[in-house]
Amino acid sequence: MSPAYNFASGPARLPDAVLERAHDTLLLRGADGACALERPFSSPAFRATLERARQRLAALLDLPAGYRVLFLAGGAMQQFSMVPLNLLGPSRRAAYADSGYWAGRAIREARRFAEVAVVARYQGDTPLAAPPLENWRLPDDCAYCHITPNETGEGIAYPALPNTGAVPLVADATSCFLAAPLDISRFGLIYAGAQKNIGPAGLTVVIVREDLLQREARYAPAPYCYRQQLAENNTVNTPVGWAIELAALVFDWIAESGGLAAMAEANRRKAERLYHAIDTSGGFYRAPVAHGHRSPSNVRFQLTDERLTEPFLQQAEAAGLTHLRGHCHVGGLRASLYNAMPEAGVAALVAFMADFARRQG
Amino acid sequence: MSPAYNFASGPARLPDAVLERAHDTLLLRGADGACALERPFSSPAFRATLERARQRLAALLDLPAGYRVLFLAGGAMQQFSMVPLNLLGPSRRAAYADSGYWAGRAIREARRFAEVAVVARYQGDTPLAAPPLENWRLPDDCAYCHITPNETGEGIAYPALPNTGAVPLVADATSCFLAAPLDISRFGLIYAGAQKNIGPAGLTVVIVREDLLQREARYAPAPYCYRQQLAENNTVNTPVGWAIELAALVFDWIAESGGLAAMAEANRRKAERLYHAIDTSGGFYRAPVAHGHRSPSNVRFQLTDERLTEPFLQQAEAAGLTHLRGHCHVGGLRASLYNAMPEAGVAALVAFMADFARRQG
Incomplete structure (x- = not known):
């Protein structure tokens, strides 16, 4: 390993121990003749990997009952459309907090599918600050409220989570996920691109509260439908098998590190x-x-x-x-x-x- | 390497030489401190990888002028919605040939966005046969005609490509791509999931004729818009960096093998x-x-x-x-x-x- 320290915002440095473990096993073909990069999705070995990744993540997060976990191909950007396409339901309205560059992109994409109410804004003059946590006016019929608790570009983090009452809180937690304990019960849905604290790029973790899966995703392409992905055990679209395997190794590493x-x-x-x-x-x-x-x-x-x-x-x-x-x-x-x-x-x-x-x- | 021979339909066996090359370089962090699994997308190293993969694929296929190449996160299934969302344009109609299981899934998904005319069907009684190549009645205002030249499940392959005249031919070539020379000029768009002949699962190659990019993809989520993906150099959604790197190694291996x-x-x-x-x-x-x-x-x-x-x-x-x-x-x-x-x-x-x-x- 090189002694260089790579401070990239993501794809980011992976733990040395994980890279070494991946290296040790990369060429190992199992009894079925397939190595990790070749694992068929219909194989018991792949289903075991997926289940192991889910269980280890659930254990790390102390995941409450009533939540489901998906490991989807692609990045968090995909969730900017997937969230409104799945969660709007009969409503056309959603609330968003604008905390900086990535929240802005989420808002731009959501506007293509929803009436977006921006309910709070960050302070853009120095010193920069996260959106204030009070006085959010959530519109009637508001399907959900979306926040970006850590803005990767601006380097802004919310000091606490807003209280959105009965409106499900949805979060793009890409750059803070697994960096600290997290009370998942505060969220209706939370997602995170893998390439910061989860694994290599091209994978996104989504955790969704089961009751939100009842909403109809009529205009979502099939791989974009959370309910269908869960019904078909994460394989509506080709899963990124090896990235899921690496994520499971990262979860192990976190657990072993305390x-x-x-x-x-x-x-x-x-x-x-x-x-x-x-x-x-x-x-x-x-x-x-x-x-x-x-x-x-x-x-x-x-x-x-x-x-x-x-x-x-x-x-x-x-x-x-x-x-x-x-x-x-x-x-x-x-x-x-x-x-x-x-x-x-x-x-x-x-x-x-x-x-x-x-x-x- | 194990002596087992894995005949899986995909994710499939990767060339031993490619796995060994990937293994040799997996832990090598470059001067910028990042190994292949950690490569930032804004880095010259990633852009060079993407360009190398594109150029090697273009050389293998003898790619004609006027075509563009994308390496998208996800599998070919995603293209079942991405194709109609991008190519329908002002028309609502598309033609599909039903050659078996995967064509059937493409048709089912397309029906959510388009009026689908099934213009030919495979012979489902033994002996099974591909759809006949004559007498396809393409509807007026038909935006494109979609075929599945090789049906992975049924084991059926078209003996030749149909002639669709001025209607752009679109093909899901997942299980035959790079298995033989291919005249790309016959296609308006051709796509292939990686996990057969391109690389590991979770990546799809799309080759599209430039004139088709003029059609408006109003209802496509941003990562689903070919034009936007090309404008943003394949990074609208997080690219699967390492899978692209592996694909470039596979392209090298094919070239070196003749x-x-x-x-x-x-x-x-x-x-x-x-x-x-x-x-x-x-x-x-x-x-x-x-x-x-x-x-x-x-x-x-x-x-x-x-x-x-x-x-x-x-x-x-x-x-x-x-x-x-x-x-x-x-x-x-x-x-x-x-x-x-x-x-x-x-x-x-x-x-x-x-x-x-x-x-x-």
């Missing part, structure tokens, strides 16, 4: 260390997000002297600290600190930042 | 050998598909004494000849002979079949 509480504790330490380095840099670095709204997963920062951004990125990369460029819509710098980023990676970044500042000063 | 002409020649030899063994078994085995309509990719056969089917499957598996059970909707036996099945695998199967017959006799 579970979600241990992840949250390590993630808190990593984020605190990096934000502290930024805040105590004497203004050389700046974090544009307000305290209490700063994402522990995606740490955004800037150089006060913006002319130093490119030299910083070049020198960091030469030092093995890679993919630190900010999201293209917001610029600046970003370090994504998902579960697989070791604390040593953050220590190396903080040391490099101090050294870079010293050399400029 | 290209599609060499694949076709080997596939012809393999299929002939197996069908010959069936036809000369003195009625012990039977192939239900008519000569000239027999799929070289999916060889269907039966034991005349059906009580021997389960013992055959059990003993074959014990002999390392696996996944020979026929499609659940048609029963019997099936050996899928995609590019990665070596001739030695067919030889072993033929020897086992003769031995099994001898032992019963």
Whole structure:
């Protein structure tokens, strides 16, 4: 393994132990002559993999009764249409909170299928802040309320979940899923693209409360219908078999590492260390997000002297600290600190930042 | 590698050389700190992979000018809705040929979005045969005509392509793609799930003629819009990065093995050998598909004494000849002979079949 630390926002670094386990077994063809990449979906081996992935995820999340889990091909973006196509039911209305770039894309896509009411907005001036949690006016006949609890691009995280009463809360949790314990009972539906804390790109986990499956998805293409996917055991469309297998390995790794509480504790330490380095840099670095709204997963920062951004990125990369460029819509710098980023990676970044500042000063 | 020969219809056996190359590089993190499973989509490394896969596929197919290639997350089933959602345009009508199980599923899904005219049907009595190629009455305002040139379940292949005149021909080529040279200029759009001759499951290749991209896909979810996928360089929805990388390795392997002409020649030899063994078994085995309509990719056969089917499957598996059970909707036996099945695998199967017959006799 290379000593480089890859801070990409996703597809992101996978745990070394998972990659090594995948490597060890990649060429192993079982008694049925198929290795993991060749597993037929009708085989008991594939069904066992799927069930193992489901059970391990349920155990990690302490999944309450009445929820179902899907492992769908594709990314979270697909859910931007799949959610309205499945959950609108007889209503045409849905509520969305606009917390930044990804919420904005979810809203744009939902508008093609629904009347969207934007019920809260993030504060876009520095310091940036998540949408306020009070005074959400959910429209009558509102089928659901969609939030993006962690904005990967802006580096904003909600300090708490909104209370939407009887309206099902739907969340794009792509960049915070499995980074900390999560009370699934707060959600009607929650989804997350795999390429942050779950596994390789091209897979999305969806957890849905069973009562929402009663809604009719008349205009959904078959692979987009949650109910049909559950009825056909996740195989309406070709499942991404090996990615599901890798996800099961990641779930094992999380459990062996102490579970979600241990992840949250390590993630808190990593984020605190990096934000502290930024805040105590004497203004050389700046974090544009307000305290209490700063994402522990995606740490955004800037150089006060913006002319130093490119030299910083070049020198960091030469030092093995890679993919630190900010999201293209917001610029600046970003370090994504998902579960697989070791604390040593953050220590190396903080040391490099101090050294870079010293050399400029 | 295990000596077992896996005859699954898909996800199918991958070439040993490709698996070994993937294994050799799985843990290699590049200068940017990311291995193939971690490659960010915004990285030059990912764009290079995508471009390499496109160029190698275009070279194999001798792709004519005016066609575009997409590598989409998900399986071919997704195309059953994606095709009508993109190609219907102002028309509501499309023509479909019903050649068996998979064509039937494509028709069922298309009916949710289009007025479907079934313009030809396969012969369902033994001997089975592909739809006749004459007298297709394409409706006025017909947006396209969809065929399934190889039916994976029934083991039926069209002896030639139909002539649909000015109506764009659309094909689900999942189980015959890259098994032989193909004149892409005959098609308006052709698609193939990866898990037969392209790579691992969860990826679908779509090749579309540029003029068809002008049609408006008003009701398509964003990841389902060919035009948008092409405009955003295949990344509207999270691409299955590693599967694309593996596909590029498979394309290399085909080229190094002599290209599609060499694949076709080997596939012809393999299929002939197996069908010959069936036809000369003195009625012990039977192939239900008519000569000239027999799929070289999916060889269907039966034991005349059906009580021997389960013992055959059990003993074959014990002999390392696996996944020979026929499609659940048609029963019997099936050996899928995609590019990665070596001739030695067919030889072993033929020897086992003769031995099994001898032992019963």
